[in-house]
Amino acid sequence: MTTPSDRPPLLELTGITRIFHVGSETVHALAGVDLTIRHGEFVSIMGSSGSGKSTLMNVLGCLDRPTDGDYYLDGQAVSRMSSWALADVRNARLGFVFQSFELMARTPAWKNVALPLMYGESGGRRAKVKALAALDKVGLSDRASHRPSQLSGGQKQRVAIARALVNEPKILFADEPTGNLDSQTTSEILDLFGQLHAEGHTLVMVTHESDVAAHAQRVIRMKDGRADSDLSTDQDPVTAPFRQSIEVTA
Ligand code: ADP
Ligand code: MG
Numbered sequence: 386m387t388t389p390s391d392r393p394p395l396l397e398l399t400g401i402t403r404i405f406h407v408g409s410e411t412v413h414a415l416a417g418v419d420l421t422i423r424h425g426e427f428v429s430i431m432g433s434s435g436s437g438k439s440t441l442m443n444v445l446g447c448l449d450r451p452t453d454g455d456y457y458l459d460g461q462a463v464s465r466m467s468s469w470a471l472a473d474v475r476n477a478r479l480g481f482v483f484q485s486f487e488l489m490a491r492t493p494a495w496k497n498v499a500l501p502l503m504y505g506e507s508g509g510r511r512a513k514v515k516a517l518a519a520l521d522k523v524g525l526s527d528r529a530s531h532r533p534s535q536l537s538g539g540q541k542q543r544v545a546i547a548r549a550l551v552n553e554p555k556i557l558f559a560d561e562p563t564g565n566l567d568s569q570t571t572s573e574i575l576d577l578f579g580q581l582h583a584e585g586h587t588l589v590m591v592t593h594e595s596d597v598a599a600h601a602q603r604v605i606r607m608k609d610g611r612a613d614s615d616l617s618t619d620q621d622p623v624t625a626p627f628r629q630s631i632e633v634t635a
Contacts, residue, residue: 393460395555395587396422396445401454401464403440403610414440415451416610422556422589427582429590429598432607438591439560441607445589446479446558447471459555476501480549480557484564486541488533488548495520495529498548519547523577539570546577550586557581559590563597575600 403415414437422428430438443449444456447463450471456464463474480501488497499516520526523543533541542562549557559578563571579600582588590601598604599618606614 392424394421394457395424395426395459396420397455397457398445399455401441401444401451401456403437403444403449404452413610415444418454418610418612420605420612420615422587425582425585425587426603427578427588427590427601428603428605429592429601430605430607431592431595431598432613434593436607437610438593438607440610442558442560442589442591446481447475477552478555480552480554482542482545482549482557482559482562484561486533486538486545486565488541488544490533493530493532494525494536494544494547497533497544498551501548501552515551516547519551520544522550523547537570538566539573542566542570542574543577546574546581550581556587556589559588561592562590563592563594571597 398418398420401415401418401420402413405412405414416437418437418441430441432438440449444451447458447466450466450468451464454464455462458474459478461474463471466474489500495513495516498519499512502512502515517526517529520529520543523546525540525543525547528536528540528544531540533544536544546557546562549559562578563574566574575597578588578590582602588601590598592598602618604614604616604618605612606616
């Protein structure tokens with residue numbers, strides 16, 4: 386049997402930088418990030434506004450390319466890929482959830498969820514079956530025909546999570562997923578992430594709120610474009626030593 390520690394890391398970043406030029410100014414949004422994330426981890430990336438969280442997530446999620454450094458995703462050197470190849474990696478292997486849900490307003494929930502499947506081979510009926518199964522997983526099978534405007538904020542975010550899961554991604558990325566939600570709904574969405582983690586999904590969640598970040602099993606704190614600290618929140622004595630070994634190698 387393979388244990389998580391036998392498998393190569395899912396994500397491996399070394400010396401990642403991202404520099405923006407704005408007029409005569411140079412912004413070091415990422416100033417050398419080394420980071421390793423393993424299969425099945427639930428990691429949150431925390432830090433104050435402007436610390437580089439979104440920039441890091443865009444690089445991790447293949448939405449942007451680093452200025453320098455190496456990034457291996459599931460053994461592939463994605464930091465050197467063309468933007469076309471990156472788009473394929475994104476569509477086939479990654480799922481995204483955003484603060485503002487990013488749903489199509491006049492389209493029923495199930496069609497929003499089925500959208501990522503339209504890029505692949507499975508169109509039509511099969512896509513609908515998969516979309517309904519994903520909605521069921523997030524507890525929304527009774528809202529499949531509702532449009533986003535007929536759903537609450539928490540329900541919209543569940544639709545977005547179902548859409549992110551429909552392609553069975555290797556990783557689910559969430560950038561401030563509870564930023565537009567009240568505290569009750571926030572805890573429901575965090576419970577759902579906890580459930581997905583328990584089922585074996587790998588999750589990376591960006592947040593500026595420490596109580597939200599604490600729901601993850603590992604918290605990486607960004608400061609001035611660097612991973613300033615990397616702490617395990619895992620109190621389980623069985624898995625804690627394993628977590629510590631991750632921190633040393635990260
Ligand atoms: P966070 O998500 O932690 O609030 P960001 O990653 O969005 O931080 O931004 C990090 C830094 O990089 C900030 O100083 C921001 O102004 C700058 N930055 C981010 N994106 C761009 C961009 N496209 N062009 C120029 N500067 C950017
Ligand atoms: Mg941000």
